[in-house]
Amino acid sequence: MKILECVPNFSEGRDPNFLKELEAAVRPFPVKILDLSRDPDHHRADMTILGEPAAVEAAAMAVACRAVDLIDMTRHQGSHPRMGAVDVVPFIPIRGMGMDEAVVIARRFGKAFGEAKKVPVFFYEDAATSEARRNLVDLRKGEYEALPVKLADPAWTVDAGPQEFNPRAGATAVGARMPLIAFNVNLNCNDLEVAKKIANAVRHLGGGLRYVKAMGLRLEDKGIVQVSMNLVNYQRTPIHRAVELIKAEAARYGVTVRECELVGLAPIEAIQEVVSYYLQIPEFNAKQIIEYHLIPDA
Amino acid sequence: MKILECVPNFSEGRDPNFLKELEAAVRPFPVKILDLSRDPDHHRADMTILGEPAAVEAAAMAVACRAVDLIDMTRHQGSHPRMGAVDVVPFIPIRGMGMDEAVVIARRFGKAFGEAKKVPVFFYEDAATSEARRNLVDLRKGEYEALPVKLADPAWTVDAGPQEFNPRAGATAVGARMPLIAFNVNLNCNDLEVAKKIANAVRHLGGGLRYVKAMGLRLEDKGIVQVSMNLVNYQRTPIHRAVELIKAEAARYGVTVRECELVGLAPIEAIQEVVSYYLQIPEFNAKQIIEYHLIPDA
Numbered sequence: 001m002k003i004l005e006c007v008p009n010f011s012e013g014r015d016p017n018f019l020k021e022l023e024a025a026v027r028p029f030p031v032k033i034l035d036l037s038r039d040p041d042h043h044r045a046d047m048t049i050l051g052e053p054a055a056v057e058a059a060a061m062a063v064a065c066r067a068v069d070l071i072d073m074t075r076h077q078g079s080h081p082r083m084g085a086v087d088v089v090p091f092i093p094i095r096g097m098g099m100d101e102a103v104v105i106a107r108r109f110g111k112a113f114g115e116a117k118k119v120p121v122f123f124y125e126d127a128a129t130s131e132a133r134r135n136l137v138d139l140r141k142g143e144y145e146a147l148p149v150k151l152a153d154p155a156w157t158v159d160a161g162p163q164e165f166n167p168r169a170g171a172t173a174v175g176a177r178m179p180l181i182a183f184n185v186n187l188n189c190n191d192l193e194v195a196k197k198i199a200n201a202v203r204h205l206g207g208g209l210r211y212v213k214a215m216g217l218r219l220e221d222k223g224i225v226q227v228s229m230n231l232v233n234y235q236r237t238p239i240h241r242a243v244e245l246i247k248a249e250a251a252r253y254g255v256t257v258r259e260c261e262l263v264g265l266a267p268i269e270a271i272q273e274v275v276s277y278y279l280q281i282p283e284f285n286a287k288q289i290i291e292y293h294l295i296p297d298a
Numbered sequence: 299m300k301i302l303e304c305v306p307n308f309s310e311g312r313d314p315n316f317l318k319e320l321e322a323a324v325r326p327f328p329v330k331i332l333d334l335s336r337d338p339d340h341h342r343a344d345m346t347i348l349g350e351p352a353a354v355e356a357a358a359m360a361v362a363c364r365a366v367d368l369i370d371m372t373r374h375q376g377s378h379p380r381m382g383a384v385d386v387v388p389f390i391p392i393r394g395m396g397m398d399e400a401v402v403i404a405r406r407f408g409k410a411f412g413e414a415k416k417v418p419v420f421f422y423e424d425a426a427t428s429e430a431r432r433n434l435v436d437l438r439k440g441e442y443e444a445l446p447v448k449l450a451d452p453a454w455t456v457d458a459g460p461q462e463f464n465p466r467a468g469a470t471a472v473g474a475r476m477p478l479i480a481f482n483v484n485l486n487c488n489d490l491e492v493a494k495k496i497a498n499a500v501r502h503l504g505g506g507l508r509y510v511k512a513m514g515l516r517l518e519d520k521g522i523v524q525v526s527m528n529l530v531n532y533q534r535t536p537i538h539r540a541v542e543l544i545k546a547e548a549a550r551y552g553v554t555v556r557e558c559e560l561v562g563l564a565p566i567e568a569i570q571e572v573v574s575y576y577l578q579i580p581e582f583n584a585k586q587i588i589e590y591h592l593i594p595d596a
Contacts (some may be wrong), residue, residue: 003592032591050591094588179588243577260578268589271573278576279541280558289567290392290477290585293330293348294301294593 001297003095004053004102005034005179006060009046009087010067011170013038018070022047025066029059035264043078044087048265053097057105060089061113064172068117073144073170081137083144084119084170088136089178091127094267096297102176103127106152107160110174114161119169120151121160125177129159136173146171151175181231181270182263183239185246189255192218195225202227202242209245211237224258234270240277267294299595301393302351303332303477304358304398307344307385308365309374309468311336316368320345323364327357333562340375346562351395355403358387359411362470366415371442371468381434381442381469382417387433389425389474392565400474401425404437405458408472412459415467418449419458423473427457434471442468475526479529479568480561481537483544487553490516493523499547500525500540507543509535522556532568538575566590 012018022045026033031051038045042227049059064086071085089109093102106127114121128134142150148165150156157163160174187195195216200206203214211233217226226248231237247257268286276284286292305406310316318333320343324331329349336343347357361385369383387407412419426432440448448454448462455461458472485493485497493514498504501512509531515524524546529535546553566584574582584590 001592005588034588034591095592111435130331197497205352239577257578259580262579262582262586263579263585270588271569271587274577275569275572279537279560279572280555281560282557284560288560288563289566289569290303290332290348290563291593292589294299294393294591295589296594 001095002053002101003050004056004097005048005050005093005094006089007046007048007093008054008060008064008067008089009044010071011044011078011082011085011087012067012071013043013045013072013078014040014153017132021066021070022063025063026059029062030055031059039080041078042080043076043117044080044082050094053101053105056091057109060109064089064113064237065117066118068169070229072168074167074224076144081140081143082170083140083147084115084172085168086119086172087170088124088135088173090125090151092179093176099126099176099178106174110172111160113172113174114158117169119161119166120147120158120163120171122171122173123159124173125175127174127176128260133159136175139173142189146173176232178235179267179270181234181239181266183229183231183242184261184263185227185229185243186219186222186258186260187225187227187250187255188258188271189225189250189253190218190223191253192216192225194250194253194255195227198246199229201249202229202245206267209237209242234267238273238277239266239270240274260267294297299393300351300395300399301348302354302356302395302403303346303348303390303392304387305344305346305386305390306358306362306365306387306411307342308369309342309371309376309380309383309385310365310369310416311341311343311376312338316343319364319368320361323361324357327360328353329357339376339379340378341374342380346506348392351399351403354389355407358389358407360473362387362411366417366467370466372465373430374442379438379441380468381438381445382470383397383466384411384417384470386422386471386473387411388472390477391474392477397424397474397476404472405476408470409458411472412456416462417459417464417467418445418461418469419469420458420469421457421473422471423475425472425474434473437471445469449489454574475563476531476533477563477568479532479537479564481527481529481540482559482561483525483527483541484517484520484556484558485523485525485553486556487523487548487551488516488521489551490514490523492551493525493555494547496544497525497527500527500543507535507540532565532571536575537564537568538572541550
């Protein structure tokens with residue numbers, strides 16, 4: 001059984017009915033909605049769907065088409081970077097399929113969506129057509145507001161859809177990537193500078209771990225600070241290594257870890273590695289979990 | 299969906315064809331064989347089957363009937379305590395069902411098996427009819443050889459089957475219990491006394507953790523010693539607590555943990571607690587594992 005995940009992000013986080021619209025668009029398809037949430041500050045929503053590849057691709061198309069009909073980017077202002085109504089559509093291979101298959105699906109989806117809704121589409125991460133477009137941060141530089149200029153520049157020839165600015169829809173980044181793990185480490189400390197220094201030490205940008213993106217944040221309600229991370233390749237930079245490095249750096253300030261948060265979901269392979277490391281079981285395998293055998297084809 | 303596990307143990311560990319016989323007996327039923335192994339020293343085999351309750355009960359009956367036909371206890375000698383050809387048959391509720399349902403199944407199975415094969419049956423653990431029979435160690439005291447005397451004693455009135463010694467089959471203990479976790483901690487040390495002292499400190503019998511059974515062993519081939527544990531209630535005495543207590547006791551001898559082994563399988567709830575403890579995620583839930591959602595009805 002092949003299993004694919006898709007996590008489309010939409011530039012609408014304030015209308016409480018919007019999530020119901022997304023849900024209704026996906027309902028006819030045999031996929032599971034693992035997460036559906038919106039953030040008014042970011043003015044952004046995201047949805048996580050899981051299922052067999054054809055069903056996920058069809059559901060993603062239905063929900064993206066619905067969202068692009070509902071959202072008007074000419075009026076959009078939020079704290080999260082964005083360039084389109086359907087801002088990003090990453091496809092993530094979970095089981096029984098490789099990244100190459102996810103890339104094929106992403107590109108086919110991008111072409112169909114771009115043409116159907118007259119939206120300029122750029123491919124990113126493993127679906128990127130050039131190294132310069134691999135990183136979403138580079139791709140989205142200038143955001144929605146820069147699109148008229150970018151689309152007139154030969155360097156920004158679209159990967160799919162029209163080479164023409166669509167004011168209501170903006171542009172969409174469609175990609176294929178590994179599962180990303182969002183992991184927060186809350187510190188027994190209220191000094192934002194400490195959190196920022198630790199974040200910088202652990203992240204790739206600051207000389208730290210290759211597949212860690214991190215920033216220091218203040219959690220106003222709790223009166224503490226946090227190191228908020230994205231682990232973009234949990235196979236090569238596993239969770240425990242990032243957490244233990246944070247603990248080691250925090251120690252120089254006499255700071256300890258108060259608690260951690262796994263935001264959203266993580267693949268079982270990442271959890272397997274956590275158990276293997278902390279319990280010192282070199283050969284620990286998810287197949288040693290009874291419930292693993294309830295998965296069809298496990 | 300209700301999911302039940304059954305782990306019958308058989309007094310035959312030397313005939314290489316025996317496991318094939320067990321497998322063939324179970325094959326017609328819609329259950330999964332999670333484990334099937336034998337130990338020549340123990341002269342014992344065990345099988346782990348998983349599936350919906352009715353299928354597991356029927357498969358257990360088929361395999362138990364086949365085994366009792368094949369094994370002759372009058373010639374059995376092995377290092378593991380035993381009292382019957384089909385020595386123990388524990389039913390373990392895994393999902394969507396309570397211990398009460400497993401008890402009903404265990405007792406029904408015991409009655410049907412005892413009558414069909416003329417085997418004296420005693421119920422143990424949660425299926426026990428008296429506190430004195432709850433613990434398998436008490437129930438099995440004197441082993442196969444003591445059965446003629448025990449079966450003549452009114453204190454040992456059978457729970458099912460005939461009150462009559464069956465020389466070929468011996469007697470069978472049928473029970474319902476929680477999943478048991480077999481966990482070994484290997485030490486950087488070759489002093490058996492140290493392993494025994496640590497085992498005694500951590501186990502209930504020695505004043506340690508309530509749901510831990512433990513012993514110190516020598517691993518001849520590795521030249522080290524091991525603390526081998528059975529965690530009989532992982533909800534109340536979780537894995538990490540036993541492991542961390544072993545580390546703390548080992549430290550007094552200047553000994554560290556070399557590695558650990560999870561023998562066989564563990565329920566996801568126990569793995570969830572490991573992740574929650576070591577990563578300090580108070581709310582970590584198995585539903586945060588992507589693959590969890592591939593389980594039907596998850």
